[in-house]
Each structure stands twice: as C-alpha cells, then as structure tokens.
Amino acid sequence: MPARVHAILVVRPDGRTPAAHHLRRTLAALADQSRRVDALTIVVCGDDTGVTAVAAASGAESVISAPASTGFAAATAMATLRLTGDAVWILAQDTAPEPEALSRLVGALELGPSVTFAAPKLVRWDDRAEIVSLGASVTAFGRSVGLADDELDQGQHDAREDVLGADIRGVLVRTEAWRELGGIDRGLVGADEGLDLGVRARLAGARVLLVPTALVAVAGDGVAGLPVPLTGARRRRRAFASRTAELHRRLAYAPPLAVPFLWLAILPTALWRSILQIVRKQPSLVWPEWGAAAVAAVSLPAVARARSGIRTTRKVSWTQLAPLRVTRRDLREQLDDDADSTAPSRRGELRFFTGGGAWLVLGTLVVSIAAFPALAAWPVLGGGGLAPLAATAAQLWAEAAYGLRASGLGTVGPADPFAAVLAIIGSLWPLEPSRALVVLWLLALPLSALGGWFAATRVTDRSLLRFAGGAIWALAPTLMAALSQGRPGAVIAHLLLPWLFYAGSVAHRSWVASGAASVVFAAVVASAPSLAPALIVIWIGAIVLTVILRRGRGVARVIWLVVPAALLAAPIVWHQLRAGNPLGLLADPGLTWLGNQVGADAAGRALLAAGIPTSDIVGWVGFVPGWPTWWVPLLAAPVALLALMAPLTQRWAAGVVLLVIAALGLATAFTAVGVSVAFAQSLPAPLWPGAGLSLAWLGVLGGALAALDVGLAPRLASARTAAAVIVMLALTVLALPSLSAMARGTSTLTNGPQSTLPAYVSAAGREDPDVGTMILTPQNAGGVSSRVVWGGSETLDGQATMISTRSKATPADERIATLTADLVTSTADSAVADLAGYGVSFVLLAPTAAPESDAARAFRLAAATALDQRDDLDSVGETAKGVLWRVTQPTAPRAQASASVHEIARGIALAQFAAVAVALLLAIPTTASRREARRTSRIVGPHWQEGR
Template identity: 40%
Template sequence: MPSTVTAILVAHRDPDHLRRSLDALAAQTRPADSVVVIGVDSDDATTAQASASAPDQLLASAERMPFGTALGVASRVVPPTESDDAWLWFLGQDTAPEPEALQSLMDTVAVSPSVAVAGPKLVDWDEASVIREQGISMTRFGATIVPVQDEFDQAQHDGTSDMLAVPAAGMLLRQKVWEQLGGFDQGLPVFDDGLDLCVRVRLAGHRVVMVPSARVASAADGTSVPVRSPKGRVRRRQHRQRRSAQLRRRMVYAPAFALVFHWLSLVPLAVVRSLGLLLAKQPGAIGGEFAAAFQTAFGGNRLGHARSTLARHRTVKWAAIAPLRIPLSQVRRMRAQRREASLVRLHGERRELNFFSGGGVWVVLATALMSIALFAPFLGSSQLGGGGLLPLNGIGTLWSELGYGWRELGIGFVGAADPFTAVLAVLGSLTFWQPSFALVLLWFAALPLAALGAWFLSTRLTHRAVLRATFALIWALGPMLFDALQQGRPAAVLVHVLLPWLFFAGTAAKRSWAAAATTGILAAAVLACSPLLAAALVVIWAIGLALSGRGVVRMLLVPIPTIALFAPVVWQQIARGTPLAVFADPGLPQVGGARHPLQVALGFADGGLGGWRELAETFGLNQLVPTIVVPILLAPIAVLALLALFLRGTIRATLCLVGALLGFATAVFALNVSLSVQGSEPVALFVGPALSLYWLGLVAAATMALVALGRFAIGPATVAVAFVAVAVAPLAIAVPLQNSAVSTGATAALPAYATAQAQTKPRTATLRLSPQSDGSVAAQLVHGTGVKLDEQSTLSATSRTLTRQERELATLAGNLTSASGLDASTLLRHFGVSFVLLQTSAGEGLSQASAAQARAEAALDGNPLLTQVAATDDAVLWSVPAQKTTVPVPPDAGGWLRVAVFVLLGLVFGLTLLLALPTGRTERGTLRRPTAAEVLGLQAKRRERAEAEPDAAGRADSPPAEPESDTSATGVEEPRDEQPIGDASVAEPPLAAAGAMNGTSAEHDTEVVRDGE
C-alpha cells in the first residue's frame, strides 16, 4: 500500500512567513497527499492567504494556542487509520522546507519500518548554510541538550542518524503512533514538546531518526520554534517556560517511589539554582525559577494523566534510551566550544589592558617604593596612633558590632552601628590575627593602591601607556590623600583609594551584572567612609540611570547595598530628630581642616596649604608667597581640564568636569557645617573625600585633553606630574620630619597599670577626664584596654541631648574634679569605675584648660576614695580600691532587631557578592546566540585574530596610529559578564555614572541559550 502524507501547517499573523511556507510546501518534489492549514489567533488576511493556496482543509481559530495544541486540533479532521503507511508532517508558518525535504524524509522511513519519527535539519531562514538545530537529546538528569546548534553547515554532522529526539517543527510522524500516544503533552506548550513525544515514541518500541538531507528553513517567530529574541522580558519568560518543561518531564518520568521526593525538592532546588543564577549573572531568571517550581508543585497541570499515558504505552525500559543521552563530559565540551566561539566574536572589538607591557606595573612599583620611603619610620610597627587612628578590636568583636545592638562607646547604649564599622571589619579581616595591623598596611599601600585604581580607570580614557601613567601618578599624588595620611584619617584614605575603582566598575554597570554588583558594593564602601559624598554620587547615578537605556535594571541594583547598609542608622537618626547627622564623618571626631574656598579649590584639606605656610614661616618668607606658588604649581591641571572642553571629546570632558564641580560644591558646603562634637568643640565635616571626587574629575578631564593633543602631550604631561609632586612635597615628607599627627603605637592607650587589669576583666571601666579650652572638663567612660576605632559611633558624636546616665556621669565627673562634699562612691559603683584618668596635656600656664587641670588634679589627690597609682607626661591615673566588680553588658541587647538587621545585611551583601564574582560562565545565558552572519564570519574572524596577534605583540608599547579622542561617545565596546571587570580596555567617561553614555544596550547582546541544565 502506498504511503500517504498529510501536511499540517499552523499559521499566525505574519503574511511574509506564511507566503514562503505555503510556496515551499507546494514546491515539494514529493508533494503531500493532503494539506491541512489551521490559523491560530488568525485574522481575515491570514485566512484569505491560506485559502488562496487551496488546502484540503482550512481551519481558523480566534484563540492563540501553542503549536502542539494546534496540531492536535488539526489532526482531528484527518480520518483515523490503522495503517502503518499514513504519515503526518508538522509545519508552521516559520518553517519553509526545501523542495527535496519531504522526499528525503519519506525515502528514509520507507527503508526502515521501525522508524516512527523522522526529523529534518533546521537551517537559518535567510542563510541556509547555517544550521540552527539538528536533533535533540538530554543529559542523565533530564536537561535538554541541542547537540548541533548555530554552526556553519559543512556536512560535518550528516553521518548521524539515530537521535533521541527531533524538533517538533518539520517532524514526520507515523499517524497510527500519533493517535496511540495521544499527541503532544499539553503541559509542554513551548519547550520540549518534540523531545517528550520522541521519548514516548522510543519507550513504545519505535525508532527516531534524523535525516540531514531533509532541510527546513526556520524563522523562529514563535509559531513552531521558540522566538529568538534579544529582549530581556522574552528571555525571562522563556527561562520560566524551559524550566517548567524540564520539571514537568522530571515529574512525569520519575518512578512512583521517587515522586514525593521530587515534589518536596522543587522549591529548595529553586533556591539553590537561584544562587547559581546569580553566579551565572542571570538574576532576571530567578523569578521564573520559582514560578516554574510553584507551577509544577501546585499548578494542577494533569501530571497524573501524563504519567498514566507514558506507563500505558511503554514497552521497553528506560535503559533502552540511555545510550542516546549526552554524557556530562560531552556537555561540558560542547558548552566550552560555544563559549569559545562567543568570545571570538567579542574579542574582535576589544583590546587587552596590557598592565604589564603597558607600564602599569612600573607605576605601581614606583609609588610603592615612594610609600616605603615616606613612611619608613612606621616599618616594623604593629599599629599606628595619633590623629583619628585608634586600635581595632579582635576579629570576632569587629564582625559582631555590625548592624544593630550594643555600642560600647562611653557608658554604652543600644543602637545602629555606623556603616564604616563594616568597612573596618573587612579591612581588619585582612590581618585577622591582629586587625590593627591592617591600618599599618593601609598607610603603606595607600599610594600604590591609589595608583593602581587610577591606572585601570585611565584605560577608559586612553590606550597610550604614558598618559595612563600620568593619570595614575597625578591621582596618587593628590594633596587630599597626603592630608588624610598625615592627619590620620583612615576613612578619607579609603575613599581616595576606592573612588577610581568605583568609577571603573561603574562605567560598565549598565551592561554587566557583575559590574553593577561591584559598583554597588564599592559605592556602599565609599559612602560608609564618607556619607558627605551621598548627594554628589546620587546625582552621578541619576545621570547614568537616565542614560542607561535598557540597562536601567542593572543600574537600579547599584544603590541597594548602600540602602541596606545605611538603613538602621538613618532610621535611628530620623527617629530622634537629627536626619542631617547621617552625613557626619565616621570614626574619631577630629577638629581642624580647611576653612577657605581657595584652599579647597587647590585641593588641600588642611588649613596650611599642605605645609607651605609653615615652610614659608621657616624660611622667613611672606605668607603671601604660598598663596602664589601653590596655585602656579597646580595650574597645569586646571588649564588642561578647561582646555578639554574645546578639544575632541567635549561631551566626555564635560561629564568629568560635572563630577569635579559636584565634588567642589560638596567641599565648599562642608566648610562651615558641624554635625558632631569633640568634648566642648564642634567638629566641621572633613572636606578631603569631597576633594578626592573634585580631583578625580579634574585629572580625568586633563587626561582627555592630553589624549586630544596626540604627540604633543608628552611635555604638558611631564610638567603636570612634576608640578603636582612639588606641590605636595611638604605634606609628603611630614612623617620623616616628624611633623605628622600619626605616630607608631596607640597614642590613646590607657596606662599599663589599667591595661593589665583590663586583660583579665574586659569590662574594667576607666573614667577619662580631659580639661577643655573653655575651662570645662570632658568625661568619658572607657571599658577594657582603651577606646577602639570600630567602637566610634556618629549616634553618640551627633547627639544633642544627654541621657539620664550621661547626666549622672557628668555629675560624678564634676564632683570628682572640684571640691565637693558629695559622696561619689554610689556613682562610682553604679558605673563600675575602677580607675580615674586625668589628661594633663594642657600643662602649666594661665589658660582656662590649665586651670581646670590643676583644679581637677588637686581634687582627685584629695579624694579618699581614690589612690594615685601611675603618672606620665600626659596623664595621671588613680584607682578605686573599693571597686571589685564590673558592670556587664545588658543581656540580649538589641533583641530581635539585631538578628533581623544582621540577616538583612547578610542577604543583601551575600547575593550582591554572588553577582559580583567573575565566574566566567558565559555559555548559559549571558551570551546571545549568534546571527547567521556571525556564524559565517567566525572562521574569518579567527584568522584575523591569529594574524593580528603577532603584529599586536610588536606594537604593545607603541601609541595607536590615531588619537583616542577620535573614538566617539557611542559604539564603544564595554566589558560584559563573560569576563571579570578589567579584562579589556574600553573608552569610557569615568564620571558618566556607570558608562551610561557609551556603547549599545546589553539587552541586544544577550540571550539565554536553550541548552542550560
């Protein structure tokens, strides 16, 4: 009996695709015996066009239904049969078979009676030499694998015939088998419909073959083949559909005894896979992961019917199809090859950073040697003191202080930790055996780390090694950095070190999840060190957000870590009516700093123009000399920055100067704003971090001017570096000349007598009394071995009122430091005071502080409750012999809120870190599938790269033929998720808020591939 073929074609609203499909069907050398066309969600035009082809049956439905459902509806008009010679051919309007396709399929099944399903090779709609899909298989664990996908067709796979499954599009299926198995599983509307049907066909005892000579063009418009779309919402929807299909097949295929275990594992597995998706830089797929799990678990999607259908028709065991599954080792090889192909396409538009060959390592080495020379007196020290430097607690205490809970400062209180505490915890963990030593390393590493960050940021501006070195050196020689180092301000030092890295990562944030997460963490760290920068960075972020296009979701991630870190302290400051106190400088409050806008404009954060006033006084020069010399030394930077506005790259230079203006405005605003107090003196905000932002914008704009000058840039660059070095020289040599506030050892430590007792009783309390310039005495309760840097709190430093406990402590201090008949034993016992320490740094004289010191010393000596046990040049120590006990920390300080805040911070930063990790997992969704043109050009691009590499090696140290400023502000390639940040050099405006001005949208360049497990 001759074979008969009924072609069923599913049409939708696309006249061009439908016309080509109908024409291709009519042009078959072996025509179909009957044709059934079904229009889904069809309009009059679709129906008329299908009718014009004169099909044997024409069906139309206003309902939008999946491909498998439409085939099931259309097959009902085909008369049932028991013959083995009746076949169904499934096509969609997005499939156009070549003239010999049906003939090849029929020739194959004619000589193989055991074959029930034959599938064609799916090729590109516009370029038939590109294979889009050839066969389907799955791993041992049921993940869908397409062995041959997006390859140039050289008949290299034509020898393969037996396959586990073939796509539904173009499938030729024995009609009797179709009727026996009940068609496609309606629970698989988009993905895995063909795979599932073929698995059931094989388990029913039939064969499935691939016919490479049968070629069908596929447009993938969603009718029979899932849409290939670059849009993010399409990819996210397809991930959910793909995962739902995999979970459904798992539940259908599982043996009965394992079904409950699979069901219980659905949601936990979604949690684990979500972490993997973060590592794979696919956070947008997490929602679909959970949706698929809950849909499978509670969707009521007729799993029982599917399982019974499978069991009813299965005649062979699962072991029969095991040889057709893809081994995991082969899966890894396939994915590695696809990753390599994707990177080959990308590397054609990227340049290596050449950190070693381009001179970056020499810049870092030079600044490291400079740092060792300038801070040589600190060599061998285990900790530093003076200025704002204090020791750090042990590693366990450092981390326990995060979030919300007991604050050990002074009397102690329950409150939110400063965000800076988290930075200190991370920093102290680097030298976990002695956290205070991390501050010593920071002082030595500040210059090379600043130069390193600036060098990497300069790769966004230029490819010329000399200009990169210029940028890095000028940044490392910034006056505000040396101000912070000499005044002992670790927070300001960290801001200067981190700012280049923040903008380096930020320029790629809109295109890369890893870069966006890294930017978020760095922004949180910078703002934790200097909340003053919040307004400026928010403006920069808002500009980037407005210009980020389809990368807006990534940009929205950036502030989340900062919000989580600051939320507890912001809430508490607002609750007590001091919202502006959020912007107070963290760490130990320090009095002093710049007080004039001219000093700010020159980049100096101190009041002496970086030591130039003292230098002029030493040589007997007029004080006007520094105000003339210093501006002249810094003039080249300003001139070059302004010149950049009139050269090539004006837009990017303008953005850099906007950043500089924001930093300058922030510094001027901070000049006369005091939010915290030190004793009786108000403490103005430190302008150093704002000046770092100001300096970064100026140096970036100046570098862009040098880029535009081309071969004439060497002279101005040399002058700029030399002049800046001279300008900061008095500050730089402050430590060797012993003019720095920083010294070795802990200058604020308690006398050894008190420290020895605190070693055995950590809660030993010492009442520290410090005479003030107005004649008052400041009182502070110190527990343990002394005040620690991580114990400092802006909640305490910015408090406007005294608590009852603080008023009682003030009463105790006042009566101890003056002749009074009050019996202080009750208050001493209440606060657990074991020692009283009087600071004697005021010395002898006629000042109010000296008078207060003398009065206090006399009163303490005459107090019968106290016994003098030690005296130094700076302090006198009395003990309280009657004090035998210490006051413990209140139990459960912070309550449930402490746990909640800690868990919130852990979740936010843990998930953000997972996104930031450069895993390099590019084959599973972070790279899009190539176009046909890219597939065809892949071999050519590989040859070009192979030919270019020897030439590039020879020109590694040479400047490019054309100035970098010729690079336009658009179309510049940025880092993607497939490589860690910094693997390639790109031209970006460093202050353009995460690269919002450059490149095309990442959404166009990414698509989740089909073969993810």
C-alpha cells in the same frame, strides 16, 4: 504508508508579533506543498479579528476558538478529537514549510511501521541558510541539548537520521502513536515538547528520524517552541520554560525510589544554580530559576500523569536510549565550538611591566618607606583621627554589626558601614588588627599609584601618560593631607576612587565590571559618606547615558552599582531619618577630630579651588620659615589647565564628563567646609573637604590625560612629554612638606597608643570586655563632656556616627548627665552606687585640650576634689590619660541587647551578606567574560556607540 495527513495549526495572537501576517505565510506555504495536506484544523488561542478572518478563509475543516491562556499542548489536544488522517502534522502560526517538506516527511514514515516520528530541519524565517534546530538529545543528567542549533547550514548534519527527539514544530507523527502517547505533555510548559515526545516514542519501541531535506522556516515568536531571546523578557521566559521542562522530565523519567529525593533537592538545587547564574554573569536568570523550581515543586499531579503514561506505553528499557544521549565529551566539544570566536580583539596589551607601571609602584614604595620609616616598627598607629582597632578580628566584626554600641549606657543601634571596611582591613592581620592599619599607611603611596595607573588605562594607551596618571594621583594634596593628619576614611576613599572609575566606567559592558564597581562603590561611600550625593548624581547620569546611547542595553548593570551600598547603609539611614537627622548621614566615620582644614571663608575656598584641603597649604606654611607661600597653590595650575582643554579635543564628550565629575567633587568640598554634623565632645566638627577634592582630582586628572592623549598633533610628542613631566614635578614640590613631616618631627602621627585608657583599665578590659569607664573631660568653654566607654580602650571601629551626630539627648544621655552632676558634687550620696548599678567600674577625669582655659582648670580641680571625697571610690592616681578612680562597690553586669535586637541583627547581617556575596560572585571573571572583554576597547570615550 500514511494515506491521509491531518495538519494541526495553532495560532496565538498575543499582540507582540504580527500573528495574522505570519499565519498568511504559513497558510500559503501549506497551499504550495507538492503533497497537500488532506485536512487542516486551526486552533486560535485568543480573540483577534484579523487572525480569525484569515483562519476562516483558509479552507480548514474547522477553526477552534480557545482562551488566550491556552498552551500549545492543550491546543493540540483540542484538535486531536477531530483527527481523521493516518498522520498528524504539528504546526504553529510561524512555521512555513518549503514546498517539498511534507512529501519528504511522509517519505520518512514510509520507511517502515517502526518509524512513527519524522522531524524536519528548522531554518530561520528570513534566512534559510541558518539552522534553528535539527534534532535534540539529553545528557546523562537530563539536560536538553540541541544537536545543531544556530549553525550555518552547510549540509554538515544532513547524514544524521536517528535521534532521541526534535523540536515539536513541523514534526509528522503517526496518528495511532500520537493518540497512544497522549500527545504533548502539558507539564512541559512550552519547552522540550518534541524531545519528550521522541523519548516516549523511543520507549514505546518506535524510531525517531530526522529529515534534513525537509525545511520548515520558523520565526520563533509563535505559540510553539522557545522564543528567540532578543529581549530580556524573552530570555527570562525561555529560561523559565527550559528549566521547568527539565525539572518535570527529571521527575517523570527517574526511578520511583529516586523521585522523593529529587523533589526534595529542587529548592537546594535552585539555590546552587542561582549562585552559578550569578557567577556566569546572568543574574536576570535567577528569578526564572526560582519560578521554575516553585512550579516543579507543586506540579506533582502532572508528574504522576507523565509517569503513568510512560509506564503504560513503555516496551523497551531506558538503557536502549543511552547511545542516543549526548556524552560529556560531545557536550564539551560542542561548547568549545560555540566558544570559538573570529571576532578581532580590540584590547591591546596592558603593558604594566613594560610600560613603567611596575617601576612606578616600586618607586612610590621606596618614597613611602623614606617618608614614614618608623611605621614599620609601630604596632599601632595613633594621632589625629586614628585610634587602635579591636584586639581581635571577631571583635572587629562584632562592632560592624547592628546591636550594642561600644559607648553609652545600653546604646543599641546600627554600626557605620565604615566599621565593616575596618573589619576587612583588620582581618588581613587577625592576630594584631591594629597593625594592618599601620601597613595600609605604609603602602598607601604605592597602592595609590597603582590605582591611578589603572584608572589612566581607561583614558589613554600611552605608557608615559599612564605613568603620569599614577604619579599624579599618588602625589595629590588630598592624600598627602589625609596621611599626615591621620584620616583613615579619607585615605581609604582616595585609594578606592580610581578603582571605582576603572570598573564603573565600563559597568554597562559586563556584569564583572558592574559587580566589582558595586563593591568599591559601597566601600567608598562607607569611608567618605559626604561623597554619596555627588556619586549618586554621577550614577543617575550614567543611567541616562546608557538609556540614550545604548538604548537601555546594560542599564540593569548600571543600576546594580548602588545596591550593595544601599543595603549596607540602610540601617544607619533608617536610624538617622527616624531621629530627624538626615544630614547626620554625611558625617565622616571613625574618630571625630577637628584637625587642620580650611575654613568656609574666601581664603579657604580659594585653597579648595586649588585642590588643597588644609589651611597650612599641606605643610608649606612653616616649611621654609620666612618664605611666602602665595605661589604654592599655583603648583596645581598646570594639571587644571590641561583638564580644561579636554572638551576642546576630539574626545570632547569624555572631557565634558570628566569635568562634570571634577565640578561635582569641588562642589562637595565647598559644601563640606560649611557643614558641621558631628561633635568632638562639645565642639562641632566640619566635614572633611578632602574627600570631595579627591573626587575632583579624579575628574581633573582624567581630563588632563585625555587632553594630552589626543589634544596634541603627532609632531608635538615632545610637548606632551614636557607637559607630563612639568605636572609631575609641580606636584612633587607640592608634596615635599608632607613627605618630610616625619623626618622633621612635625607629623601628627604617633606610635600608638595601645589603649586610649589608662593601663590599669586596659588590663582589666583584656580580662573582661564589659568593663565600663566613665570619662569626664572639662571643656574650655565651660561645662564637662561625659561618656561611658566599654572594654580596655576606645577603638576606631567602635565609633558610631549615630552617637557623634546626635543633637537631641536620649534617656541614656540624660542618665549620664545626671550621674555626672551627682559625681562632681558632694550632695548625692548614691551617685557611685547608681554608677555601679549600670556596670561602670572606673571614673577617669581626662585632661582638657590644650591650652586649658581658666574655666576648665577650675572645673577639673573641683571635680577631682569631689571625687576624692567619696568613700566608695578608690583613687588609682595620676596617669598619662588623666586621673583615675576605681569603684569599690560590686558592679552590676553590663546591660545586654534583647533577643529581638539579636533577631534584627541577624536579619540585617543576612541581607547585607547576601548583597555583598552576589556582588563578589558577579565580580569573579569567567572565560566568557574575559573573551567578551577582549572584544571591547580598554579606553572609554572614543567609541560612544560601542555595542549599539
């Protein structure tokens, strides 16, 4: 029987919690014990006048001062030197025992000398009906498991006695056993301390008992035990301590032969667990995981001391502890119990099939096949801004990497992020990547309708309005113009924008939405860089709203949205900034093409205000000869008027946000038509305003749906139906010329070509991808455009804005200009030899864009004569792509990238792959994320205070 009980009370005033207040309550609880402690030693870790005064007035036999960095284990070791009793009671500043706690713990030790460790039931500081901890155990792999953590106390665990260990707070240990075991293991850094002490006591042949009737209230913010995870910092600190303790125990408990292998596995395991943390939507725990791994890897002396202590005191085998471990079945049942939730679901049925969504997608597929019937048979899509893709998926991904570019003399630099988007699309048909782009064109309408329908689910739960949202988005003039003119970047951006809205609008709720939105965000910015400023403004606004409306909860998820896009764009951003051409970052990726778009005059801006990006009013000019077209832009008026009504409804806040998005998109379009940063040969090419209009259409469509959803009284349901039908019919009429262009023979789209170079060069390029061709194109305004192309064709993925936006000549450009001048004159005899020295095997005199001017015709004839007169050029003859000559001299190999360039390319690829991989892992839904999603409304806007 313990004749005397000596209590050790450790206090750490860290400034985050009212330590003096908690200490007063703990001391008052000690004074109220029916069985008073015989001696009290207080250890104050840190300098706090209030705490020191309270401790001095407590009547303790001594007050020990220690540095603020002193841990709980070290503090108890200091007090151990002053122990005089038969049992030691371990307390902290925030452990207030109930009056009968100590007498009942002492009663447990009186059951026999084998009982050396008695643990109380820890309850909440402000609610004793909730259990904080009552016993702890481990799995077969050493994971610590609380046996009754965070449960309501209904007496369901009061019959449990023998356990493996318990929380260290409030435990009563025989002084002899405490000294023999060496107290708390300092290598545990604040977690699993009572569990480890219980394991060592069990190995020494002792018993560890729970005393459920002994209650000790804990606040969870003192020096002992894990902190309550109320904030992100506390969650990270808790995770670090728990993982560090687990790794330390694993190394301390393992058989000697297994220790080296477990130590070597620490860092690989940290990598694997980091991936799991991301999949579990807990990326904030990745850094604690690596911190714990680093600490465990260098704490071999602490492991050695722990193993030595166990070896000295152990009297029984490890197998005798097996019955007290948590089995896989027990753990599964406990997790299942934790997963049960009585929270009602606020998410209704999606109703994609029953609500008409499936019929909408099927209908638009039929319309697409009727509008583009020939596409199903075309292997390559050409015309407008289209070109073939690389012949293989491997070449696609090579073009998406930093390194040697597909044009120029040894041009090395970053690829556009759009090349990665094309690589993903082309990889879906790896044997014929160009056919994947054909399929995308054929599926653009149904995919657009699908995206619009899902975006509408964030605004309304009415099936009719969701149907209208999908139809209106598929019929948007911006998509019609991009499809008919062959603008792949604009088409892809239009298809992805509704998914960005769908995931991004709820990114603050979950990491799944944040991860998915970040991937879509990166693809949208890669496909339409001109949208980046507007999207960044929206992103900053989302951060501000999250901070204000949710007090910062979820702000890290919103911040993550731009991380993958930033890493993907970082190489081209760095290049353009170093080149002094920041506006070049806004250039439309892919083939630079002038096309048909509105001008920067008043008439053009009026069309932009109507959501129409082309001067021919998306094909209506000439659609019905002799008919006026002034009325056509008015077809977009109904949806715009409905959107303007959104701020006047009950959901005015959502309406305002959607109109701000529309205004940003319209401002982007207005700015784009007046900005030219890329060049189509010698002509400046304005930015395509359709990407900005797609963003504007997204905001207008959302506002219109919000207005129709809540802006009409229930008795006006028929008016809602009529308004939705009128909008859909108006946009159907607006889209008629674009949908019928191929049938009328006015479409820009063409079948192919398989190669942009003559068949002779294309065949040589299939054999050797490093075959070089110099292409000379006379310009109507005078002069000649000259470029060097490698391989059998120019490809869409091989285009680079670092070249098309270049406004200053590089040394390579000057060499090409010199070679061109030498070739088309008869004075330089070494011109062809110089050309062969760079690895160029062919010279192509391409036709001038029609109509050919007199200056261009004169230059073409003079250049052809000069090239024909050269003995070391063999005329292949006229081709569909121009007049071709072959270099008869032996050509040198093409200049290759240096080893340093390859190293840079590998580093960039690794960083970009890691960012995208993390985003994709975050986007994978889990059972927990789906369960949490069901607790929130699918609609965004009506509950601005959700989750506060």
